Amino acid sequence: xxxxxxxxxxxxxxxxxxxxxxxxxxxxxxxxxxxxxxxxxxxxxxxxxxxxxxxxxxxxxxxxxxxxxxxxxxxxxxxxxxxxxxxxxxxxxxxxxxxxxxxxxxxxxxxxxxxxxxxxxxxxxxxxxxxxxxxxxxxxxxxxxxxxxxxxxxxxxxxxxxxxxxxxxxxxxxxxxxxxxxxxxxxxxxxxxxxxxxxxxxxxxxxxxxxxxxxxxxxxxxxxxxxxxxxxxxxxxxxxxxxxxxxxxxxxxxxxxxxxxxx
Numbered sequence: 001x002x003x004x005x006x007x008x009x010x011x012x013x014x015x016x017x018x019x020x021x022x023x024x025x026x027x028x029x030x031x032x033x034x035x036x037x038x039x040x041x042x043x044x045x046x047x048x049x050x051x052x053x054x055x056x057x058x059x060x061x062x063x064x065x066x067x068x069x070x071x072x073x074x075x076x077x078x079x080x081x082x083x084x085x086x087x088x089x090x091x092x093x094x095x096x097x098x099x100x101x102x103x104x105x106x107x108x109x110x111x112x113x114x115x116x117x118x119x120x121x122x123x124x125x126x127x128x129x130x131x132x133x134x135x136x137x138x139x140x141x142x143x144x145x146x147x148x149x150x151x152x153x154x155x156x157x158x159x160x161x162x163x164x165x166x167x168x169x170x171x172x173x174x175x176x177x178x179x180x181x182x183x184x185x186x187x188x189x190x191x192x193x194x195x196x197x198x199x200x201x202x203x204x205x206x207x208x209x210x211x212x213x214x215x216x217x218x219x220x221x222x223x224x225x226x227x228x229x230x231x232x233x234x235x236x237x238x239x240x241x242x243x244x245x246x247x248x249x250x251x252x253x254x255x256x257x258x259x260x261x262x263x
Contacts, residue, residue: 004098004156004168016170018157019093021148024169030087031077035070042066071119075112079105088169098156098166101207107165114161117143191257197236198255206255213248 002018042065077085082102083095095111097103103111117140151159156168201209209228216225222244229244232251240247 002157004170016096016168019091019169019171021151021157023091023093023171024151024157025148027085027087027091027093030090031074031085032087034086035073039066039070074115075108078103078111079108092172093169094172095162095167095169098168099204101204101211103165103167107167110165111161111167114159114164117147191253193254193257194250195236195238195240195254196258197238198251199258200236201232201255206252209248209252213245213252216245216248 004016004018046065074085078088078095081089084093088094095103095108097107147159151157154163156162158168162168198206209232212225212228216222225244225248229247232238232248233240242250
């Protein structure tokens, strides 16, 4: 299977399986089905029952209650589900940054902007004339074919939004949960920080550490974790005889405790 190598801040590359095109397509179809169910439900149970001064609801209400939520759905879902929409979660694929870890807000925004080819489908719902709807659907299909070609021929299966944002879509072997993020609940009241130097690392560094830990736990690739641990020890001038995995997990716990305490 195709793979992409993501370079971490420690000059260590992590390997991820690129999401097959058919999974991305099925994820998009699944998300489209969700949006169609939403739009149909809103029209049947809400909009058709709205009457203002004895007349049908004005166009602005349609845009506000249907088109805007449909338009923003991909962006807000990927942000709230750490790189996944409902369709992506169903197909077990996820957006990641080529710099390692979860994309930042700017990358999510850039990906969303480059979904402009889908916007005719969104606003076609409120089109007045039938010929306008047909034209918007045709234009969206043509744009969609172009997007499919770009994804198919690009080395990392990226669409234009991925290229602009520096992201790609990879397969994940399990449903994404809170444990896959850098956040941990360090609830021990008498927790003792072992390495306060960890706060000198950036958020991107910590994301990379979490990625290395996750990969080590799933694949048992000791060499990558060992190199990252040694790199961190050198940069932060830390002396530690702990097992590599224990050392990295301790760093992550120290970071979470200190970051929460600072808040």
